[in-house]
Amino acid sequence: MQLPSALIQSLQGLPGFNEQQFVDIHNADIPVTSIRLNPAKPEVVLQSFNDRDINCMPIPWTSNGYYLSERPSFTFDPLFHAGTYYVQEASSMFLEQALQQSVDVSNPLRVLDLCAAPGGKSTHLQSLLSPGSLLVSNEVIRQRVNILKDNIVKWGSSSVVVTNNDPKDFSKLKGYFDVILVDAPCSGSGLFRRDEEAIDEWSENNVVLCSQRQQRILADVLPALKEGGVLIYSTCSYSQQEDEDIADWLTSEFALSNISFKIQDDWHITEAVTSSGNRGYRFWPHLAKGEGFFLAAFQLHEGDIYKNKNRHAIKAATKQLSPLVAAWANPDNNELIQVNDKIYAWPAALFGDFDLILQHLRIIYSGTLLGELAHKKLIPDHALAMSRMVGEAIGRTELQLSESISYLQKNTIENTGWTSGWQLATYNNHALGWMNVLPNRINNYYPKELRILKQKINN
Numbered sequence: 001m002q003l004p005s006a007l008i009q010s011l012q013g014l015p016g017f018n019e020q021q022f023v024d025i026h027n028a029d030i031p032v033t034s035i036r037l038n039p040a041k042p043e044v045v046l047q048s049f050n051d052r053d054i055n056c057m058p059i060p061w062t063s064n065g066y067y068l069s070e071r072p073s074f075t076f077d078p079l080f081h082a083g084t085y086y087v088q089e090a091s092s093m094f095l096e097q098a099l100q101q102s103v104d105v106s107n108p109l110r111v112l113d114l115c116a117a118p119g120g121k122s123t124h125l126q127s128l129l130s131p132g133s134l135l136v137s138n139e140v141i142r143q144r145v146n147i148l149k150d151n152i153v154k155w156g157s158s159s160v161v162v163t164n165n166d167p168k169d170f171s172k173l174k175g176y177f178d179v180i181l182v183d184a185p186c187s188g189s190g191l192f193r194r195d196e197e198a199i200d201e202w203s204e205n206n207v208v209l210c211s212q213r214q215q216r217i218l219a220d221v222l223p224a225l226k227e228g229g230v231l232i233y234s235t236c237s238y239s240q241q242e243d244e245d246i247a248d249w250l251t252s253e254f255a256l257s258n259i260s261f262k263i264q265d266d267w268h269i270t271e272a273v274t275s276s277g278n279r280g281y282r283f284w285p286h287l288a289k290g291e292g293f294f295l296a297a298f299q300l301h302e303g304d305i306y307k308n309k310n311r312h313a314i315k316a317a318t319k320q321l322s323p324l325v326a327a328w329a330n331p332d333n334n335e336l337i338q339v340n341d342k343i344y345a346w347p348a349a350l351f352g353d354f355d356l357i358l359q360h361l362r363i364i365y366s367g368t369l370l371g372e373l374a375h376k377k378l379i380p381d382h383a384l385a386m387s388r389m390v391g392e393a394i395g396r397t398e399l400q401l402s403e404s405i406s407y408l409q410k411n412t413i414e415n416t417g418w419t420s421g422w423q424l425a426t427y428n429n430h431a432l433g434w435m436n437v438l439p440n441r442i443n444n445y446y447p448k449e450l451r452i453l454k455q456k457i458n459n
């Protein structure tokens, strides 16, 4: 098995990582088969395996999980189809510790499993929740919902709703869930032992794309978490960008605090401490008996979920920029900000909201673009001409109808003795845009993309 060298490189120095042991275990071909029993169905399963000389060894971090000494044909086992057990990777059953150590499961809870297909963690959650609890088991990809539904049906509880929604749809259920599990789609390095083809699909670029998608999914679903509620995040990737970095991003962007768990030494789970001091739990296949897995949990504080509402991502630079802008604009009640060479005016009263939106959404335009800096001078933007902020000292030249049309067609305009310098072209006293009148010509600054393309009214 040829593991991606860029992956190996990126894991150097992580607690618990040992290159030789990691490579060896991937090449050792020791399949780990594990099942989780359904406590709601009478326990005949272990006996049936024993009858077939298959040993069942308890998985230490879960109450109903067992390693099997060999892999039987599940397809031809009626007990499998009867939903008496689920074939599930052992590491991911650590979810049980995360849930039981972070919430009181003896209370009825509303739980969302956001990325649920094919249903391993949803069936596990069903077994862990007390009567009166609700589990919403969601899968966004339509083709994967049926397998999820079939597994939920097999598990036999009636307090589950299976949904097929995009994460952001859940923001309508504001503050509704006590627990949200995001078992996120990821680059899948933790499953290389089971799925060798995944190695070819792995790339550093995909790790970056996955981590961006994980952030989007989390940001979309978080409004549905109740104050004091618990978010459990997991992946089957070893990459820090999808694990530790996401944990740090969550606690820096949202009013979440990290929850740490008690783990026993003989479980051989590695505690990953992030650069912000958050704790996550990583399963290395050369240490713990299972596949690669990472889990971290968080609790939402009371109050606004967006922690950084007052910690601006962007800083107002009103004082520094005012002298430069003063000749052009009168941005009273606005703060001035600079993004690269562009200078914007943002309404002072909305500064915090603009800043918050900027951090979470893909903004195309905001406030008023006053202009762009070139050689320490401001070149005014069309948006300023269209605003009510143009400074009173700015010259204005009233155009006739035909001149106005010609200006809007972005044609060259003859200088018929107009005052020189930057000024607004107006029609009926309404600003059309900027022009710069030079001794021998007029530069027409009407935006090219807005220009009237037709040359004559009737053609």
Ligand SMILES: C[S@@+](CC[C@H](N)C(=O)[O-])C[C@H]1O[C@@H](n2cnc3c(N)ncnc32)[C@H](O)[C@@H]1O
Pocket: 114, 115, 116, 117, 118, 119, 120, 121, 122, 139, 140, 141, 144, 167, 183, 184, 185, 186, 213, 217
């Ligand atoms: C790691 S798998 C979930 C495994 C499942 N929790 C289990 O234990 O059986 C991730 C799931 O996320 C779903 N997914 C993919 N893209 C998604 C997105 N943009 N938003 C939410 N879920 C997504 C995938 O279809 C997949 O079912």
